[in-house]
Amino acid sequence: MLGPHMMRITTAGMRPTRPQHLREDHHVSTTPESTAASTGSPDATGTSTSPDQQRWAVVTGASSGIGAATARRLATEGFRVVMGARRVERLERLAEETGGLAVELDVTDADSVAAFVERVPECHVLVNNAGGAKGTAAVAEADEDDWRWMWETNVLGTLRLTKALLPKLVSCGNGHVLTVTSVAALETYDNGSGYTSAKHAQAALHRTLRGEHLGEPVRFTEIAPGLVETEFSEVRYGGDTERAAAVYRGLTPLTAEDVADVIAFAATRPAHVNLDQIVLKPRDQASATRAHREP
Structure with missing residues (x-):
């Protein structure tokens, strides 16, 4: 994720004691009851x-x-987290760690979204984090399949989940939708039109x-991160780890945990x-295309 303004928020001293979750078997059929709920855990206000x-x-x-960092962070705030993604084995390991629910989800598939939502008992907070980029082609060489994937994942995926869960979010009496866009939703840059256009559309939604x-x-x-070192660049470059590593070379990028801290901060306001x-961006990043890098 790439780009302009920077807001640094310190959450030190605001984080409640991490609740002790007992490990349990978390498959799609896991029941809503959890150790955190039964013993009484801190809610979003502590x-x-x-x-x-x-x-x-x-x-x-x-x-x-x-997404994984946010699930962990919200669990420490006392939330029971329903985690969705295509890689179910990873989700199940995370569910065992956090006391949450792991449910398979492909945001580009309407049937998958409908099945996922059926498994959500209640929803007070929705974090629209699924997204990504593919390719760095100029407009003149744009790959329509890459564009279609980016729009399906970033834009229609956000639409499907938000639309389906809005009734639960409103009926709970204090709902919150947090959408992870990017600084690419605030500016454009050469050879990134598929991603920047999708992120602009997601932000507009x-x-x-x-x-x-x-x-x-x-x-x-709306949470708009700059450079965050995750699998993002590896996906964008089709698994080319060398090119992906070069994106972060010479500077200290944000970590997934940095962004998760900000999401948790926003979700736990009155x-x-x-x-x-x-x-939010690294200190060394001024915009999507301007950063200071050590040699």
Whole structure:
């Protein structure tokens, strides 16, 4: 993820004690009851949560990177996390670690989304994280299949999940949709039009929701990261690890945990506080195309 403004938020001292989750077998059929819920864990404001007050978070693209880090981080805040992604084995390991639910999800497939939503008992927080980029072709050489994948994943995937879970988010009385866009949603750059156009569209979708649901008990926060060292670049370059590593060479990029901390911070503000947009980048990155790199 690449790009302009930077907002550095320190969460030190705000993080509640990590709850102790007992390991259990987490397949798609896992029941909603968890150790965290039955023993009483801290809720999103740090107070005790009884079983019937358990807050639920849904995180897409949770098998790696920002999604996996966010699932872990929200679990430490007392959320029961429903994790969705295509790589189920990774999800199940994460579910055992966090006390969450692992459910297979392909956001580009409407039937998969419908089946996933059926498994979500409640939803207080939705983190639209599934997304990605493919290729670096100029517009004149654009690959329509790559464009189609980027738009299906980043834009229609966000639309499908948000549309399906909005009733639960509103009915819970304090819902929150957090969409992970990118600094690519704020500016454009050469040889990145497929990704920047998809991220601009995803951001437009998310920002429109803010007005359409004004006056309802649901908040909307856009998280726009710059350079984050995850599998993102490896996917973009078709598995070319050398090119992927070069993206982060000479500077200290953000980590998935850095972004997860910001997501958790936004998700745990009081109900009347709406952080509309948070842009975060490494100290050495000024924009999508401008960064200081040590030789």
